[in-house]
Amino acid sequence: MTGQTLTVLAADVPFPPSVEDFYLPSIVPWGGHADTWFTKITLMLWLSVAILIIFFMVAYRKPQLVPSKKQWLAESIYGFVRNNIAVDMIGKEGVRFAPYLATLFCFIFMMNLWGIIPFFQISPNSHIAFPIILALISWVLFIYLGFKKHGVGYLKIALVPPAPWFILPILVPIEFFSNFIVRPFSLAVRLFANMFAGHMLLLVFTLGGFAMINSNALLAPVSVLSWLMTIALTFLDFAIIALQAYVFTVLTASYIQGSLAEGH
Amino acid sequence: MAGQQPPSEPPKDDAPPPINSSGGWTAISYLIGGMLVWGGIGWLVDHYLLGTKGIAMGIGAVIGGAAGVYLIARRLGA
Numbered sequence: 001m002t003g004q005t006l007t008v009l010a011a012d013v014p015f016p017p018s019v020e021d022f023y024l025p026s027i028v029p030w031g032g033h034a035d036t037w038f039t040k041i042t043l044m045l046w047l048s049v050a051i052l053i054i055f056f057m058v059a060y061r062k063p064q065l066v067p068s069k070k071q072w073l074a075e076s077i078y079g080f081v082r083n084n085i086a087v088d089m090i091g092k093e094g095v096r097f098a099p100y101l102a103t104l105f106c107f108i109f110m111m112n113l114w115g116i117i118p119f120f121q122i123s124p125n126s127h128i129a130f131p132i133i134l135a136l137i138s139w140v141l142f143i144y145l146g147f148k149k150h151g152v153g154y155l156k157i158a159l160v161p162p163a164p165w166f167i168l169p170i171l172v173p174i175e176f177f178s179n180f181i182v183r184p185f186s187l188a189v190r191l192f193a194n195m196f197a198g199h200m201l202l203l204v205f206t207l208g209g210f211a212m213i214n215s216n217a218l219l220a221p222v223s224v225l226s227w228l229m230t231i232a233l234t235f236l237d238f239a240i241i242a243l244q245a246y247v248f249t250v251l252t253a254s255y256i257q258g259s260l261a262e263g264h
Numbered sequence: 265m266a267g268q269q270p271p272s273e274p275p276k277d278d279a280p281p282p283i284n285s286s287g288g289w290t291a292i293s294y295l296i297g298g299m300l301v302w303g304g305i306g307w308l309v310d311h312y313l314l315g316t317k318g319i320a321m322g323i324g325a326v327i328g329g330a331a332g333v334y335l336i337a338r339r340l341g342a
Binding site: 161162163167170171173174175177178182183186251254 | 293296297298300301305328335338339
């Protein structure tokens with residue numbers, strides 16, 4: 001009975017999964033593939049923003065000396081970013097960047113978390129557009145801060161390493177490449193690739209289970225194993241979700257620190 | 265009351281600014297960046313100036329890799 005249901009379910013499960021699986025049918029207009037004005041991804045983006053705003057507003061509405069559970073959670077998140085990322089990485093000046101870094105951390109975490117929330121199960125960050133915009137904001141921020149603090153001298157700090165003059169022509173292009181091109185690129189690609197691969201892994205193990213049970217009933221135990229792996233990988237994905245939000249924030253803080261630091 | 269002491273641990277905000285602790289990423293970007301930049305310039309030289317098949321790109325990548333290692337030593341070394 002169960003086997004039959006599974007077979008019916010699996011009748012037209014596409015395998016292997018492809019990049020196409022990341023482009024879901026749109027919600028408005030319903031089921032459209034070309035006119036994608038409002039997709040599940042869009043929905044999750046707005047939901048993330050709404051959830052974060054509402055959560056922090058409710059948590060901080062009536063702050064109490066002995067915090068409620070919500071207030072404790074909100075304060076822990078902000079305190080963690082403020083003390084363990086902003087102040088630890090940037091130093092005393094880091095406090096004024098704590099709001100930006102905390103927003104960044106919470107937003108990326110929430111956006112990544114959709115990847116393992118049942119019925120959503122795809123992270124908007126697995127579309128590279130979102131990480132690109134986030135990385136661009138951090139990129140503009142640290143360059144702006146550098147020029148604001150050092151004026152044109154920022155270029156010297158960022159591009160000219162302490163080295164004899166005759167090696168500089170070789171080193172300066174590398175510094176330029178590494179500081180102004182690789183940084184935003186690696187920020188964006190790291191986040192995107194982790195979320196993309198996480199979704200892909202879950203797809204492979206879920207759909208693979210269906211594909212195997214579909215092709216041969218004897219493979220049913222392997223299918224079950226494959227689905228158990230899906231559950232285990234979901235937990236792994238959660239670790240990666242938190243880690244990537246943390247890494248993005250820490251690297252942004254580190255770039256800000258580099259822009260604010262005195263010359264070498 | 266008179267025996268009350270201020271907290272012995274200074275507030276975190278007053279701690280000295282730390283050294284750049286994301287040195288690992290920086291090192292990787294120098295290594296790869298060095299080879300990419302000078303290998304790329306070498307490729308351009310091969311392609312548009314000399315018409316050779318990759319000798320300049322090879323030399324460029326080696327020089328770039330060496331420069332990357334040198335940069336890591338200068339920027340991140342003690």
